[in-house]
Amino acid sequence: MKIAVTSQNRTSITEHAGKCRKFWVYEVANRQVSGKQLLELPLAQSFHESAHAPEPQAPHPLEGVSLLITASAGDGLKARLRQKGMTVCVTSETNPDQAVAAWLQGTLPEVASAPQDCDCGHNHDHTHGHSA
Template sequence: MKIAVATKDHWSQVSGHAGQARDWLVFDCQPGSPLPEPQRIALTKEQLPHHFQDTAPHPLHGVEIMIAASAGDGYIRHMEKWGARVVLTGETAPLIALQKIMTGEALADTRFDLTTTLCKLRDLFSLVDGMVRS
């Protein structure tokens, strides 16, 4: 099972605003096995899930679980189309968040993130605008 963690600060902390996260740790986990070494993926601006148009292969395609500190509803729906489930956590250490998911432990509650709130407002206005134009 491939699990990706949105990170910041040189892959050292779980990042908020998953749609804008450039640095990802991708783990190819096997149940009952030790955690593997992660693949470090640095996305270009065009590859950021927030901007990506699904017109080409993406380095995060095939990931089944995406871990982040925050994500907007539009991002979560977009990742569902990719076949990935988004898991949000207040845990700041990527490996601890991953270990908790692998062992079925509860994750720390998410922290408030202003950028996610702004994205939710933008998603809401986009939805309303689309309804008005219909």
């Protein structure tokens, strides 16, 4: 099993999973971490940018990951990743290693993700905090 953790600063769990380009990817076997590596993506491969690509893309580098741990993610991203078989866990934990260990023990604190506001001009399927 693979677990990815958003870590734009390479040290802590960061927000806005859709725009994140740096992920710690953990290999897990028998509920134990067996490896960890940093995956750095070009801007075009962030979840946000790749969702708006005009033509079909090659498989995403995070395909095959079962769980994404992050500090925030919009509903649209969660739905897209769920369709690809990836569970998204939004947590208040800030340490990637501790978050993975806590998830494996069933003790990772989960929080409701706040709606993501963005001003990129794209028509997103995630909820915005704007009133009509």
